[in-house]
Amino acid sequence: MRVFSDNTLLLPMLYCCFSSAMSSSLYSSCQLQGQFNLNGMHKTGDVILGGLFANNLFSVDFDLTFTSEPQLPTCYSFDITGFRQAQTMAFAIDEINRNSKLLPNVTLGYSLYDNCNQLGIAFHASLSLVSGQEEEVTLEENCIGTPPVHGIVGDSSSTRSIAISSLLGLYRVPMVSYYATCSCLSDRQKFPSFFRTIPSDAFQVNAMIQILKHFGWTWAGLLISDDDYGVHAARSFHSDLGPAGGGCLAYTEILPWGDDPAEIRRIVDVMRKSTARVVIVFAHNSRTINLMQEVVRQNVTGLQWIASEAWTLADVLQTPHFMPYLGGTLGIAIRRGEIPGLRDFLLQIRPDLHHGSADGKSVVNQFWEHTFQCRFAPAPASWVEAGGELCTGQEVIENVETELLDVSDLRPEYNVYKAVYALAYALDDMLHCEPGRGPFSNNTCAHLQRLEPWQLVYYLGKVNFTTTFGDQVSFDENGDSLPIYDIMNWVWLPDGRTKVQRVGEVKRSAFKGEELTLDEDKIFWNFESKQPPRSVCSESCPPGTRMARKKGEPECCFDCVPCSEGKISNKTDSMECTSCPEDFWSSPQRDHCVPKKTEFLSYHEPLGICLTTTSLLGTFICVLVLGIFIHHHSTPIVRANNSELSFLLLVSLKLCFLCSLLFIGRPRLWTCQLRHAAFGISFVLCVSCILVKTMVVLAVFRASKPGGESSLKWFGAVQQRGTVLVLTSIQAAICTVWLVSASPVPHKNTQYQSDKIVYECEVGSTVGFAVLLGYIGLLAVLSCLLAFLAKNLPDSFNEAKHITFSMLIFCAVWVAFVPAYISSPGKYADAVEVFAILASSFGLLVALFGPKCYIILLRPERNTKKAIMGRCTTK
Template identity: 40%
Template structure:
C-alpha cells in the first residue's frame, strides 16, 4: 500500500517589506505555516521579495511532484517575515525551532521534524541566527549573506550558503582593477559587518595586485549622514577617478544626492553585489554619475515554468493570502473589500480588487524572470536540502555513516544527521552547473559582470559583460567582453585612475617620499642599463656582449669592431701593404741586374740585398694586424714585427759600422783593419737579431699575447683586439728596436762627412731620422686612438717607417742606375773622391 510521509523539511526566511500595518496572522495547512512579525510602522511592500517567496513554493511543489527526488515524501515549509527587524528575527528563529507562538528555547513541539533553515538574506541577521542554530547543530543555508565571517567553521559550523562569500567577490574586483590598470582607487562601504569585512578583504586584494587605496570612507547606516558634504569634498579633490562601493543601495542614495548637489562628476563607480543590479538607483537623475559603472552581480539563471507559475497566482487562495492581497493591491492599485470598510471604499470611489485581474498584462519586478538571482539561490537551496534528504533516505542496512553503521530514519530525522548529508551533497541544476559546498560552506563562486548603461528613457539598465567563474580553469576564471562596455567618459575611453602616470620602458620608478607606492617619479635608466616593462622598479645591466637599444627597453648585441679586410680602411691598408712590399723586391731585382756596377758594389751588395728582403717582409708584417684577431695571429704578429724590423735595422747598423771601419782602417797602423772583413756585417746582423729573438722567445713563453673582447674602449661596441699580456715585454721589444735605430742614427750622423764614395752615411742618417720620427710620433698617437684605429695607427707606422728607409736609402741609387748611368762608373766615383781631397 502506498504511503506518503509529510515532512516540513524546509524553512525559508523572506525579508519582505510592507507599506501598511497588518495584524499578525498564521496560515496552517498541509504542513505549511506563514507568520508575520511586522514592526509598528508604515513601510513599502517589495515585489521582488515576494517573488523570492514564490520561488520557495515553486521549488517545494516541483520536488513533491518529482518521482526521482524524494519519492513517497512530501516536503512542507514554514515562512515568516521579520521585516528586517533584529528582534523579529530572533522571534522567528525560536518560533521555527519550538513550533509555538510563544517562543521557548530548548523546547520543540513541531508536528513534523524540521530538516533545515533557509535564510537570512542580510549577513548581520544570518550571523545572529547562525550563533543560535549552531548550538542545536541545525543546518542553515543563506541565499544572500556574503560576509566572509560566516566562513569561520569554528564559530558557524552549521552555516552554508548558495551565494559566494565576499572573499571571492573581492578577489574578482581586485582582478577587475588590475585588468583596467587602475592603480589608484577610493573605497566606500557601509559601517556594518558587510562593509567592514568586504573592505578588509578588498584592501588586501588591491594591495596584492599592486594598486593603492586613495581613501577609505564608511557611510553611517544608523543615523543621518551629517558628514556627507565633507565626504563628497574628499571624493572631489582626490585624483582617484575609480570608486569601489560596498553598500546596499539605500545607503548609497545620500552620497549620490550630495554629489549631485556639489556637481561632482567624472568618477567611475565599481559596484558590489549589494547594489550592482539595484532598481532604485536606475533613476534618470543618477545617470550622469552611474553611467559606465561596472559591478559584480550574483549569477542569474532561468527557472523553467516559473513565470507562468507567478502569473497564475490567485490572491484568494492559500498559502499567504494576506501577502497575496498586498501584492495584488500594489500591482493593480486597488483595494480588497470587506464588510467593515466597504462604505469607505464606496464613498472614496476607490478601485475594488476582484482577484480576477490578469498578471500577464503587467510587467514588474514580481514577474520579471529575465535575471533571477536571489530567487534562483533560494530555488537552489531547496534542491540542495531535498537532495541531502534523498541521500539520507537511501541509506541501507548497516552501511550508514553514524555510530555502529546506523542509518537515519526519514520519519524521525535529527538535525545533526541532515547536517552530515548537507556537507556532502552535490546537485546538478537545470543550468548544467553542479552545486556543492566546500569545507567552509561556500558554493563554487560565479558572478555576472554588469555595466550600467543609459536606456532610451533616460534610466539606467544593467548589461552583462562577462563572468567571474571559479569552476573554470585558472586562466579562464575571469572573462570580460570589453567591446560591450559603455563608459561614462566624454570620449568613451577607459577611465584613467592613477596617482602617477606609468613609467614607460627605459625608465624606472622612484617612490615619492611619504606617499603610497603608486605615487612615484619616472627616472631614465643609467647608461648601459635597460627596463623592458612599464612601471619597472629597477633597471638592470645588459650582459657584457650586449648593449641597450635606442629606447633602453631591450638589450641588443653590441657590434664587434676590428680592422677587417672587407671594410674600406682595411682594404686600403692591405692593398698599400702588398704594393709596398713589391717595391723592395723590385729594387732587389734591379740590384741583381746591376750587381757588377760600381755603385752597387760600393754599397755592400750582400747586406743591401738582405736589407731589401727584410724591408719587403717589414711591409708584409702589417698584414698580421688586419683581420680578426685569432689566437695564433695575436701570438706571432708583434714578435714577427719586432724580429723583422730588428733584422732591417741591424742591416743598416752593419752598413753604417762597416763604412766607419772602412774609412778608419785606411789610416796607417789602424787596428780596425781586421774588422773590415766580409764576415763582420753578418756577425753584427746575427748578434743584434738574435738578442731580439731571445727577448721574443722569453716573452712568448712566459706571458704570451692573446685575443680579448674590450668593452671599455668604446661604449656600446665590442672591440676585438690582441692583449699583449705583458706590457713590459712589449716595450722591451720596442725599446731594443729603438736602441738599435738610435745607435745607427748616431753612427751615421758622425760619419756623414766621410768622402763622397762613402756618402751612404748621409742616406742612413736621413732614413734613421725619419724612422725614429715615425715611431716617436706613433706612441702618443696610439694612446689617443681607440679600437681598430689603434691598429690602423700601428700599420701606418710600419708602412711609413719602412717607406722612409726605402726612399732615403735606395731611391737615389735607383735614380742613378736607371736615369744617370754615366754616374755609375768607377771613374766618376773615384773622381769625386779625388776632387774632395
C-alpha cells in the first residue's frame, strides 16, 4: 500500500460539531472542512445509493511540498469497462424504480464517483459519499443524522475495499463490493458492514483445489503477487492443501512488484527445473504479462497453467505470441450473467455538452471521445474535428461496434446488478416491517426518514432473492454471497485464432455443498497427447506398500515402503499397513490376507505315513507274537514264569503301538485328552507286567534256597494280577486328576512361524505331565534294578537278563526323549514323542519276546521241560 499524496488520513475527522451558544437550542451546525472535486454521476431520489467505479485507469500525482495544500491527482486514460459497470448500476436503479412490486412509492437515486483506479481518490470519494458535499449541515444535538447515502456499491479492488470498509465499518455504513475478492474481508470483527456479490479468494482457491483433485494433480507450483490479493490466497492454499486436501505445492514464489528482470528470470528458472507440470498464477494480468514474456524467452513449454480470476479473461495474453505456451490454460472466472434491457439502456447515452468537468469533459463525454475518436470543447458550439470525424452529438451509436454495447459476456457488471438489487431488497424488507414486531429494541422498526446505517446492515444479512438469470443471492454471517465461478479454457484454434470457452462451473449451494461440474470433452489440452498431464511429486504407492514421507520434503513427496510380514494395504496410496486377522497372513504381494498355512503331524505327509506304518507294523507283530504264544501255550517256554503276564504284556505293547496313532492328525479336544492318558496307562501296564515278572523270577530262585519256600505264597497268580492292577490304577488316577484339573486342549501356536498355524496340544498342567512321565520312569528304573540283581541267575530259568536289556533300552529312549521333545518345534515335537513310543515299544517287544519266539519257531528242541530245568549254562 503506497502512501497517500494528500491529507487523506486526516479525513476521518471530517466532521466538526459546534455546540449552540444558546442552551435552549436543540440543533447543532457542522461545517465541512474541505471539499473534493471528483468526477461523478448523480441522480436524485428518496434514497441515494453510492457507487465507486474505475472510469479512468491512471493518474498523475503532484509532488508533496508540505508548504501548500495537496491537489487531487489528474486522471486520464478512459476505462470503458469501468464506465459500463457504472452504467449498469444506473440501469439497475432505473429498473427498480419502474418495478411497482419492489420499493413501491420510493424512488432510488445514485451518486457514482470515479476512483481513478487509485486508493487515495477512492478514499476521497467514499468520504464524500458518507459526509456529503454541503458546506454546512444541521444535525441534532448529539451530532448524528442520516448520511447522504444509505449504502455503497464498490469497490473494485481488494486493497481499496479494505481501506474504505475499515472506515465505513466504524459507522456501520453498508458497502457491497462487486469485485473485491480478498478472503481477509470476511473478517466480521474488522469489517462489520462489508458485503460482496463476488466469491472470496478462499472459494476461488477451493475451486482450484477441486480442479487439482479432479485431475489427480497432487504436485503444483504456485506463483502469487505481493499484495493482499496474492498473500491471502497463498495462506488459503497452504491451509487447504495437503493429504486431506489432495496435494501440495512444489514452490511458492512472490511475483516481483516491478519489472526486475533478474527476479523474474529466477522465478522462471525455478519453474523450468521443477517436476511440477501444473502452475497456478494468482496475480493481476499486469504481473502475469512480465512473467509470461520471460517464459517465452526461456522457452518453458509443457506446463499446464491455472489462472486466477484476475487474468483468466485478459485479452492482452490471448495472442499468438503467448498461445504456444498458454494454450489450454484453465482459469477461474466470475459468473457470467444476462441483464435484459441493459443494451437498450446503454444506447440512450448521449454527450452532455453543457456539464463538463473541470477539464471540460464529463464522464459521458469521455466515453464519446473514446468511441468516436473525436474532441470537443466545453462550449456546445465548439466541436472540433479530430481523426477525420466531427462529433455533433447526433451520431447513430447503434451503428458503431463498441465495447460498451457488448453485453454478451457480463461478469463484473452482473455482480454490480446483484449488489444494487441486494440493497433494494434490504430496503424493501425494512419498509415491510410491521410496527411492534420489528427486529430492533422494543420490537421497533426502522424508518426511512431516520434510517440508521446499521439497520440496513441487519436487513442486508437477511436478503435472499433470485435473479432473472436464475442465480440465488444471499449473504452468510461473514457477508459473503453463495459462491459460484465459471471455469474457462483457452482454446488455440488451428487457424491461429484464440477463444476462451466455458467448460464447467464450481459452486456452493445451501443444500448440496460444493459442486464441481466439468465437460472434459470440450477442454483443449496443449499437449501432444491431447490428454491432461500428470503432475505428481511421487508416483502413487500401489497396494502392498505404504507412503513414507521424505524428510524435509513436501507432504506429497514420499517413498513407497513395502508392508512388513503379516500386514497388507489393499488401496493405492495407503498411509498405513493393516494387520491381518489372527488366522490369516499377508500374501507375497502384501495386498491381501490369505489363510495361514496349517501345520500338524498329518497322515498324508511322508513323516506321518512312516510313523503310522511303523505303528501298525508293531501292532501286527504283537498280534503275531500273541498268536504264536496262544498256539504254543502248552509248551514249557510259554508256561514258564506266568504265561498270563506274557499275554498281558503283549496286549499292553499292542496298546502302546496303537496309542501312538493318537499323536498323528489334527489335534482335537478328545485326542489331546486321550493321547497322554492312553500313553501313560499303556506304558504303566507294560512296565508293571515286566516288574512283576522280574519279582517272580527273584522269588522263584529265592524259594529254591533252604527256607525260602514261604516267599512264593506272596507271588501267586492272584497277587501278580493284583499288583499289575494296583500299579496301573495309580497311573489311571494320576491321569484322571490331570484331566479334571487342567486338561490338555488343542492350541493354535504362531510362535514358531508367524505365517503358519501350528496345531498342537497344550499339556494343560506341566506338573501333571511330569508326574505321569515320572511314574513310568520310576517303575522302569525299579524293574531295571531288580532285573540287574537277577542277571547272574542260571540262564535256563533266567529272564532277568532280557528284562535288564529291555529296560536299559526303554530308559535310554525316554532319557533322550526329554531334551529332544523340548527343542523340537511344532509337529516335530509330536513326531519325537511318537518315535520314543515306537522305539521303546519295539525295544521291549524284541528284547523280551525275540528269544522266546526264536526258541519256539527255530529251536523247538530247547522248548522242553528238561531243557528249561537243566542247570547247565548255555554257551
